[in-house]
Amino acid sequence: MIAEAGLAALWLAAAMAALQLLLAANVVRLGRPSGSGSPLPFRGGVGVGEVSPSPSPVVSPHPNPSPEPKAALGQREGLSQQFARAIRPVAIAQGALVALAMLCLILVFARSDMSVRLVVENSHSAKPMLYKLAGAWGNHEGSMLLWVTILGLAGAAVAVFERRLDQRTLSATIGAQALIAIGFYAFLLIASNPFARVFPAPADGNGLNPLLQDPGLAFHPPTLYIGYVGISVAFSFAVGALVTREVGPAFARAMRPWVLGAWIFLTLGITAGSYWAYYELGWGGWWFWDPVENASLMPWLAATALLHSVSVLATRDGLRAWTIMLAVVAFSMSMIGTFLVRSGILTSVHAFAVDPERGAFILALLAIYIGGALALFALRVGTVRQGNVFAPLSREGALVVNNLLLSVILGIVLIGTLYPIAAAAFGVQLSVGKPFFDKTTGPVALALMVFMGAGPLLRWRRDTASALLKRMTWPVAGFGAALIMLVPFAWGIGVLPLLGLALAAGLAVASVAPLWGRNLRRTPLFTWGMVVAHLGIAVSLAGMACDSAFTKETLVVAKIGEPHAVGPYWVRLKGLRPVIGPNWSAIAADLSITRGQDGAPFILSPQARYFSDPPTSTTESAIATKLDGQLYTVLGKPDPGGGYQLRLWWKPFVTFIWLGGAMVALGGALSLLGRIRRGRVRVAEEHEA
Amino acid sequence: MWLAGLAVLAVGGASALALSALKDQAAFFYAPSDVKKQGLPLGRAVRLGGLVQGGSIRKAADGVTLRFVVTDGAATTPVTFKGIAPDLFRENSGVVAEGRFAPDGSFVATNLLAKHDEKYQPPELAGKLHETKSLKQ
Numbered sequence: 001m002i003a004e005a006g007l008a009a010l011w012l013a014a015a016m017a018a019l020q021l022l023l024a025a026n027v028v029r030l031g032r033p034s035g036s037g038s039p040l041p042f043r044g045g046v047g048v049g050e051v052s053p054s055p056s057p058v059v060s061p062h063p064n065p066s067p068e069p070k071a072a073l074g075q076r077e078g079l080s081q082q083f084a085r086a087i088r089p090v091a092i093a094q095g096a097l098v099a100l101a102m103l104c105l106i107l108v109f110a111r112s113d114m115s116v117r118l119v120v121e122n123s124h125s126a127k128p129m130l131y132k133l134a135g136a137w138g139n140h141e142g143s144m145l146l147w148v149t150i151l152g153l154a155g156a157a158v159a160v161f162e163r164r165l166d167q168r169t170l171s172a173t174i175g176a177q178a179l180i181a182i183g184f185y186a187f188l189l190i191a192s193n194p195f196a197r198v199f200p201a202p203a204d205g206n207g208l209n210p211l212l213q214d215p216g217l218a219f220h221p222p223t224l225y226i227g228y229v230g231i232s233v234a235f236s237f238a239v240g241a242l243v244t245r246e247v248g249p250a251f252a253r254a255m256r257p258w259v260l261g262a263w264i265f266l267t268l269g270i271t272a273g274s275y276w277a278y279y280e281l282g283w284g285g286w287w288f289w290d291p292v293e294n295a296s297l298m299p300w301l302a303a304t305a306l307l308h309s310v311s312v313l314a315t316r317d318g319l320r321a322w323t324i325m326l327a328v329v330a331f332s333m334s335m336i337g338t339f340l341v342r343s344g345i346l347t348s349v350h351a352f353a354v355d356p357e358r359g360a361f362i363l364a365l366l367a368i369y370i371g372g373a374l375a376l377f378a379l380r381v382g383t384v385r386q387g388n389v390f391a392p393l394s395r396e397g398a399l400v401v402n403n404l405l406l407s408v409i410l411g412i413v414l415i416g417t418l419y420p421i422a423a424a425a426f427g428v429q430l431s432v433g434k435p436f437f438d439k440t441t442g443p444v445a446l447a448l449m450v451f452m453g454a455g456p457l458l459r460w461r462r463d464t465a466s467a468l469l470k471r472m473t474w475p476v477a478g479f480g481a482a483l484i485m486l487v488p489f490a491w492g493i494g495v496l497p498l499l500g501l502a503l504a505a506g507l508a509v510a511s512v513a514p515l516w517g518r519n520l521r522r523t524p525l526f527t528w529g530m531v532v533a534h535l536g537i538a539v540s541l542a543g544m545a546c547d548s549a550f551t552k553e554t555l556v557v558a559k560i561g562e563p564h565a566v567g568p569y570w571v572r573l574k575g576l577r578p579v580i581g582p583n584w585s586a587i588a589a590d591l592s593i594t595r596g597q598d599g600a601p602f603i604l605s606p607q608a609r610y611f612s613d614p615p616t617s618t619t620e621s622a623i624a625t626k627l628d629g630q631l632y633t634v635l636g637k638p639d640p641g642g643g644y645q646l647r648l649w650w651k652p653f654v655t656f657i658w659l660g661g662a663m664v665a666l667g668g669a670l671s672l673l674g675r676i677r678r679g680r681v682r683v684a685e686e687h688e689a
Numbered sequence: 690m691w692l693a694g695l696a697v698l699a700v701g702g703a704s705a706l707a708l709s710a711l712k713d714q715a716a717f718f719y720a721p722s723d724v725k726k727q728g729l730p731l732g733r734a735v736r737l738g739g740l741v742q743g744g745s746i747r748k749a750a751d752g753v754t755l756r757f758v759v760t761d762g763a764a765t766t767p768v769t770f771k772g773i774a775p776d777l778f779r780e781n782s783g784v785v786a787e788g789r790f791a792p793d794g795s796f797v798a799t800n801l802l803a804k805h806d807e808k809y810q811p812p813e814l815a816g817k818l819h820e821t822k823s824l825k826q
Binding site: 322400404405407408409411412415416419420423428429430431432433435436439440444555556557619634636637639640641643645647 | 695696699700702703704706707708710711714715716717718734736748751752753771772773774787
């Protein structure tokens with residue numbers, strides 16, 4: 001019965017979303033200030049008048065309502081208020097219902113109910129509990145359900161927490177959120193029902209792909225999805241503001257915490273995913289330019305740009321149309337990402353068990369939402385008044401450059417990701433990989449780092465070049481010193497890694513420079529956030545440059561007792577032993593490792609695992625984390641001449657990559673906390689006034 | 690408005706940069722008989738797909754260098770690969786090798802992708818000779 005309950009909850013949630021949309025449309029229509037003539041996009045298009053739960057007699061059917069008597073206006077206002085009051089509980093109910101459906105699916109997986117098709121196809125009763133639970137979203141239907149669950153919960157969160165936005169814009173925002181949800185509910189209910197039964201029920205399931213049987217699966221997809229789908233809130237805000245023509249600093253201040261929240265999760269998800277791929281796939285890389293990684297990187301790039309432009313809008317009332325556009329682009333990238341991953345159009349590590357017909361469905365949704373939002377943007381951009389202007393050399397100017405460079409990287413990644421699909425349409429098979437992306441995005445990213453160092457040292461509105469140069473003295477000195485130190489002993493590591501390392505040093509100095517001469521206790525939390533996040537980028541950049549410049553790799557056939565060198569370490573194969581896991585068996589190699597010839601030895605045990613359901617083998621790397629890097633060991637195949645293949649890497653400071661990523665997310669969290677506090681104070685002051 | 694102009698310019702520049710780089714960097718897919726027909730694509734990363742010819746896998750004395758022959762029925766290409774081969778890399782089974790051609794017509798692979806199993810097979814390669822799964826090992 002759990003499966004049926006889940007399905008029922010899903011239908012009810014869809015109904016709630018429809019109701020939410022109707023209510024929002026009515027609030028927007030009734031609450032429209034009289035005299036503003038142009039027809040609203042919701043009018044007629046959705047058939048609001050006919051289906052509305054309580055059709056109001058006072059609303060004029062003409063697109064240009066003539067000035068109405070005072071009483072009628074008051075009545076309209078009252079009705080609009082009523083609808084607006086109703087919309088919050090409906091949005092919360094929708095969130096609760098869809099969460100209930102997700103919970104039902106998790107329960108069905110936890111109980112290994114083999115009469116549900118999804119469980120049969122993706123689970124097995126012998127699987128450890130953690131993977132049974134995580135298996136609920138390790139497949140197409142489940143991950144789409146998780147997608148709408150987060151969408152519904154995000155809508156509910158907006159309904160509960162958002163207090164700054166005016167009622168009409170807020171209702172329009174929640175309505176836009178409902179409109180997105182309806183499409184995806186339709187997709188789930190029509191094309192990918194997660195609760196479908198099989199009859200007769202088989203004795204056991206097919207099992208989950210062993211590559212996915214890792215604690216990473218339990219955390220990586222939900223984190224990433226919160227970020228991905230959280231961007232939908234920014235999109236809905238943009239749509240709401242366009243509908244009610246309220247694009248301004250107040251709107252930007254209301255939107256900023258939501259963008260920040262989604263962006264933090266996106267950052268965490270990408271960082272965690274990168275580390276997961278690094279240790280799970282067993283060939284030492286931390287970023288593969290895999291289409292699915294790109295699908296998560298593109299919304300991040302757009303959201304990062306949005307985060308910075310929304311600051312300009314909130315603080316200086318500039319970049320109005322651009323910010324709205326970025327919000328639309330950011331969510332479009334989330335949708336394109338969903339399409340790429342879920343349509344199975346791309347060959348990818350992640351594209352498990354896919355179906356082209358569903359791809360067509362998502363593509364249609366994509367076209368409707370993005371096309372609709374762009375059309376609305378085109379219709380309303382004329383009403384978005386020109387914001388404040390600023391000199392090119394100013395904080396705003398630097399943020400514009402940041403936005404442009406991020407857009408360029410986004411454009412390159414998008415083209416590189418979609419190009420193979422376009423080529424396939426012409427019957428040419430090709431792949432676009434690391435060489436392309438490294439060569440094209442690398443230089444742009446380094447240029448971005450330069451502006452990132454300078455931006456926070458510039459004043460708002462206008463600044464002078466001499467003042468900037470003066471403030472840039474120490475960062476430039478840091479860059480120069482690093483370069484001079486590196487060139488003699490690291491010549492030949494390549495231009496990009498060398499520049500990357502030197503820039504990381506300069507950027508690290510530049511990112512803490514805004515704290516210079518300030519009372520650290522009185523520095524606002526969001527300034528700390530910026531400093532930590534920018535420093536995180538510098539740390540991450542240093543890690544990437546070190547990894548590509550100084551990694552040492554050894555590939556050998558190791559016989560028992562023979563020493564092999566990798567970087568500063570000596571690795572000896574001590575012996576091999578069998579290991580039995582809950583649903584796999586393995587051969588583990590015990591490696592005795594010393595730093596230098598006679599350091600204190602420690603043991604690493606990489607494994608070659610064999611899974612029976614489905615029959616697959618995987619390699620489990622063993623990694624030793626040291627202060628100055630990681631030793632990464634992989635067990636290969638037995639050699640007919642005796643011994644085993646071993647693949648060993650010494651990766652100096654590779655951990656900085658993820659440490660930096662975590663710092664960026666932490667910076668975002670500090671900033672969010674600071675904004676929320678400041679917002680509370682501001683709201684309180686307004687109430688007192 | 691100048692911002693919109695800049696944005697168009699930036700994105701246009703990015704596209705131009707990307708498309709010109711794509712010409713050099715996109716790895717095209719070759720089967721051994723394509724090479725016979727079109728000549729050797731020297732100096733660029735490509736993918737070679739086909740079946741591993743039965744009895745052709747040889748291991749060099751260092752234990753980590755493999756030599757084998759890829760065939761598509763009409764033509765063959767010898768391949769060398771240094772590294773740990775994927776688990777489902779075996780004779781008479783599909784393989785995709787990433788790497789470059791040498792002037793003598795042999796192929797130096799930097800990465801091997803072997804078909805994994807029936808379930809996790811990408812749809813666009815289903816039913817074709819060069820069935821593959823990009824499990825990077």
